[in-house]
Amino acid sequence: MPEPVSIIGASGALGFGLAARLAHAGREVVIGSREPERAEQAVARARAAVPDGAFRGAVNAEAAGACELVVLCVPFRNQSETLHNLRDVLRPGQVVVDATVPLAAAVGGKATRTLGVWQGSAAQQAQEMVPAGVSVVSALHTVSAQALRDLDHELDEDVLIAGDRRADKARVAALIDSIDGLRCVDCGRLEMARLTEQLTALMISINVRHKTHAGVKITGLPSELWPAAAPAAR
């Protein structure tokens, strides 16, 4: 069995779409939400979408402790508080996949604009807030929540990821690549999240213009992006 995954904020659009896709790909998913009722409602919705999926509901703090792989799918305005609340739960060795995007919409601005984050990016803010030994990998900024959630929609796009440890990125890539039609591309160190997070605003601008759920593909890459023989750390 592939290792299970916890999704913090899985009652939200992106988290829910990801939970459905991962369960559909045979992954056990812990659905985290702030309130137990909302977690259970999300589990019920997820089971309706993926009847043979292995789901379990939990409040965020319990979900964050349940798996080695934890995906953080919360709006930017909740990221700091959420991580603050998880500071005694997360433990060394865990990998936190941060999908947070500092859209200006968090403070009432446009979704095609972003906020400046002191640390440079939401992912770097996350890395600063998690306990020592917890590794943050930035990912999933260009994948449409709606496209994820609609299991009949055939995905065919890349997920740009950034992180400071190659081995952790490979682990996240194995998770995400298990979803049909998604391919993880290593974009470099965690600081590159400054660039990849911005792409959500770009996708939104493109979507508005073209009435679609656009995605990104990187051209010119070799066919084998995550060779198993890769060194454990970069």
Place this chain on the structure above:
Amino acid sequence: MPEPVSIIGASGALGFGLAARLAHAGREVVIGSREPERAEQAVARARAAVPDGAFRGAVNAEAAGACELVVLCVPFRNQSETLHNLRDVLRPGQVVVDATVPLAAAVGGKATRTLGVWQGSAAQQAQEMVPAGVSVVSALHTVSAQALRDLDHELDEDVLIAGDRRADKARVAALIDSIDGLRCVDCGRLEMARLTEQLTALMISINVRHKTHAGVKITGLPSELWPAAAPAAR
């Protein structure tokens, strides 16, 4: 005949690659450079690459006045000086395609990092510096200069463009789409250049890791991106 195009900084890598591709596509190209000798050398190199190409060499100021479509392909450290020198040459109605990227390399930093530009982006700095009535369209940040220059390399990627006037973007799209394997995608208003310019640093980071000349494609778009019946202005 399609309208001719001037390229400012066409003796540099991106400008030269673009000149070669555009001439190969049947476009008359004015090759601009700071020194007349360098312009003539670039013309000689361009003729060697595209024997049936229509090239003409000129110093930048002459080149900038020669065509309605002017592509600015200079390093960020030269952008401001170049536009300052062209302030009496550019005239209302012209479209300046700005390909400038504020890489930190301009001040000795890494090419995977960018500088903050007061106006938000190099393209917005350009729009501030050109005479009133000259329209800036931001483009060409994700296309590898080497891939452009190697005419045997089959291109298959998108060019993300941003600008405040839809009609001007359509004009630039007609220019760039004439190159086989390139497709222009409208990313919104000129301020979106804040996001698209960053992609050069992202491409460089990906290229270093994967030893390639990566490009970008946007998935999920309709087949007809620039309908001729589009309104003249957005």
